[in-house]
Structure formats: structure tokens, C-alpha cells
Amino acid sequence: LFGSIDHVGVAVRDLDAAISWYEQTFGMRLAHIETNEEQGVREAMLEVGTSGPQLQLIAPLRDDSPVGRFLASRGEGLHQVAYSVDDLAEAAATLRSRGVELLYDQPRRGTAGTRVNFIHPKAAGGFLVELVQAAPEGAEST
Amino acid sequence: LFGSIDHVGVAVRDLDAAISWYEQTFGMRLAHIETNEEQGVREAMLEVGTSGPQLQLIAPLRDDSPVGRFLASRGEGLHQVAYSVDDLAEAAATLRSRGVELLYDQPRRGTAGTRVNFIHPKAAGGFLVELVQAAPEGAEST
Ligand SMILES: [Co+2]
Ligand SMILES: [Co+2]
Numbered sequence: 001l002f003g004s005i006d007h008v009g010v011a012v013r014d015l016d017a018a019i020s021w022y023e024q025t026f027g028m029r030l031a032h033i034e035t036n037e038e039q040g041v042r043e044a045m046l047e048v049g050t051s052g053p054q055l056q057l058i059a060p061l062r063d064d065s066p067v068g069r070f071l072a073s074r075g076e077g078l079h080q081v082a083y084s085v086d087d088l089a090e091a092a093a094t095l096r097s098r099g100v101e102l103l104y105d106q107p108r109r110g111t112a113g114t115r116v117n118f119i120h121p122k123a124a125g126g127f128l129v130e131l132v133q134a135a136p137e138g139a140e141s142t
Numbered sequence: 143l144f145g146s147i148d149h150v151g152v153a154v155r156d157l158d159a160a161i162s163w164y165e166q167t168f169g170m171r172l173a174h175i176e177t178n179e180e181q182g183v184r185e186a187m188l189e190v191g192t193s194g195p196q197l198q199l200i201a202p203l204r205d206d207s208p209v210g211r212f213l214a215s216r217g218e219g220l221h222q223v224a225y226s227v228d229d230l231a232e233a234a235a236t237l238r239s240r241g242v243e244l245l246y247d248q249p250r251r252g253t254a255g256t257r258v259n260f261i262h263p264k265a266a267g268g269f270l271v272e273l274v275q276a277a278p279e280g281a282e283s284t
Contacts, residue, residue, distance in 0.1 A: 001169040004194035008150055008223055010267060018267065025240050026225075027143040048225065052146035052194055055223075077268030078220035081150055081197075083168075083190065098167050125152060125160065126219030 001091055002083035005053045006132045007045065007111075009080035011070050015042050015059035022046050028055065032112055040065025045111060056082070056111070080118075082130035088115050091131055095119070107133070143233055144225035148274045149187065149198045149253075151222035153212050157184050157201035164188050170197065174254055182207030187253060198224070198253070222260075224272035230257050233273055237261070249275070 012018040015033075022028045023046075031054060032045040040062055046055045058079060060068035070079060085091040088107050095102065103118040110116030113135030121127050154160035157175075164170045165188075173196060174187040182204055188197045200221060202210035212221060227233040230249050237244065245260040252258030255277030263269050 001191075003191045005147070005150065005190050005197075008147065010269070012267065021267070025237070025242060048147050049143075049145045055147075074216075075268055077263070078223065081220065095167070100167060121219070125154065125163070126217055127152070 001094060002085060004084055006082040006084040007054045007056045009056040009058050009082065010077065011067050011079040012057050012059050012076055013071060015044060015057055018057045019044050034111065038108060041067050043111065080128040080130050082132050085131050085133055088117060088131055088133040092117060143236060144227060146226055147195045148224040148226040149196045151198040151200050151224065152219065153209050153221040154199050154201050154218055155213060157186060157199055160199045161186050176253065180250060183209050185253065222270040222272050224274050227273050227275055230259060230273055230275040234259060
């Protein structure tokens with residue numbers, strides 16, 4: 001069903017401060033930064049090392065956004081795990097057939113042109129699960 | 143400093159139920175299971191897809207273990223991110239030089255013969271960070 005872990009998402013209050021901390025303390029490299037108004041977030045992708053999944057830092061644009069509410073109730077910390085899928089529609093259908101509902105009827109725009117959908121923490125063991133279908137070749141990226 | 147994300151750890155109350163759920167719902171494959179008395183956990187490693195970091199399921203052996211206390215205060219959910227390092231002693235020295243203390247003076251035994259140490263959530267953005275040095279060639283594994 002899943003190809004691999006695509007990224008691990010961390011909720012932070014101050015995105016720029018968090019990026020600097022990860023660069024200076026852990027030696028990670030900033031790969032991408034963007035604002036997603038629809039999701040109410042400003043977010044950054046960090047390369048952890050030489051390969052593999054990235055670490056995503058997610059800061060809320062507004063207190064009443066999902067990430068703003070997460071920070072108010074749980075504080076900064078681990079927010080989501082994103083799994084890559086080849087075909088998001090097919091993965092969604094498979095999950096629905098196994099009794100797992102996704103948050104949205106239709107995929108939304110994720111980081112850097114990806115298509116994404118989510119499973120609510122209550123249906124996925126206590127944390128947000130994101131499904132990520134890669135951006136089509138030639139799509140807007142970094 | 144880090145090679146890549148080695149695994150993402152999830153705290154669960156019932157390890158066997160969680161393994162079954164991940165196998166049946168997400169199609170993940172059980173790669174390893176073990177009890178670590180020193181850490182007070184029973185844990186499993188799941189292969190997410192065809193490659194990349196594994197998902198670690200962690201259940202407490204006792205309520206007064208660190209994972210038992212985590213479950214009591216936060217409930218089931220994301221517990222830790224583990225990064226691979228070539229040389230744990232060198233990584234620890236680098237982190238200490240940057241003002242980040244590790245939990246233990248000496249490495250502990252991690253999953254399947256690995257050597258591990260940890261950064262406390264308070265010093266790492268709100269979640270437990272694990273550093274993992276691979277088991278030596280020929281060491282006891284899966
Ligand atoms: Co994400
Ligand atoms: Co671990």
C-alpha cells in the first residue's frame with residue numbers, strides 16, 4: 001500500500017527559529033519552504049542526512065488552524081507521519097474498503113506540488129497520517 | 143551528523159493488537175520483535191514498504207516505565223524519531239559541544255544489537271530523539 005515514509009512532520013511555533021536550530025544543532029539542510037494558505041501553515045522541508053525521508057517543520061498561520069490548535073493543546077512536538085503512495089485514489093479506496101476514512105473526499109495540494117490526503121489521529125493510532133502522491137514530472141517544485 | 147531517519151517510534155498499549163492493525167490496514171510487514179527489560183518495553187519493527195525507515199511499535203512492560211508514563215499522560219501516538227549515526231561517541235561529542243546533553247553517559251542496547259542514546263524531549267523540540275549506531279557485522283540480529 002505504501003512505498004515508504006515520505007516525511008515526518010513536527011509542529012513548531014516559530015518556523016525560522018526552528019529551521020536555524022535544526023541546521024546548527026543537527027546539521028540538517030533546508031530543502032524547501034512554502035506557505036500553504038489552504039492548510040493554514042508555513043512549512044519547511046529539511047534533508048536529514050544524505051538520503052531518505054525529510055523532516056517537515058510546520059508552523060501555524062493562525063491560532064484557529066489545525067496546527068494552531070494542536071500547539072495549544074499538545075505543545076511543540078511530533079505531528080504527523082507521511083507515507084508515499086503511487087496512486088492516491090487507489091490507496092484511498094483500499095483504505096476505505098478496510099474501514100478507514102480519509103479526511104477529504106478529494107486530494108488536496110501538499111508540499112511542492114504533491115497531492116495529499118489524511119487519516120484522522122482517532123482512526124490511525126493517535127497521530128495524523130498523511131498520504132503523499134508525488135508531483136507529476138515537470139510540476140512546480142522547490 | 144546524521145545519516146538518515148532510522149525509524150519512527152509509536153507508543154501503543156497492546157503490541158500484538160497494534161502489529162495486527164498495521165499489517166491488515168496498512169499492509170506493513172513485521173520484521174522484528176523483542177523485549178528490552180532495561181528500557182521496560184516490548185517492541186516491534188515494521189517494514190513500511192519496499193525501502194526506507196521502519197515504523198517501531200513500543201509497548202510498556204510496566205506502568206512506571208518511561209513509555210508507560212508517556213501513555214498515561216499523552217495517550218497512544220508518536221513517541222520518538224531515531225536518526226542513524228556512523229559513530230555514536232563522535233555524534234554525542236558533537237552534540238555536547240553544541241549544548242545538547244544526551245540521556246546516558248554510555249550507549250545502551252537498542253533494537254537488534256544496535257547501540258543507542260537519546261536526547262530528552264525538552265532539549266529536542268518536544269519529542270524524544272534517538273541516535274542509533276548499527277550493530278557490528280555478525281552481531282545478533284532479527
Ligand atoms: Co506533511
Ligand atoms: Co527506537
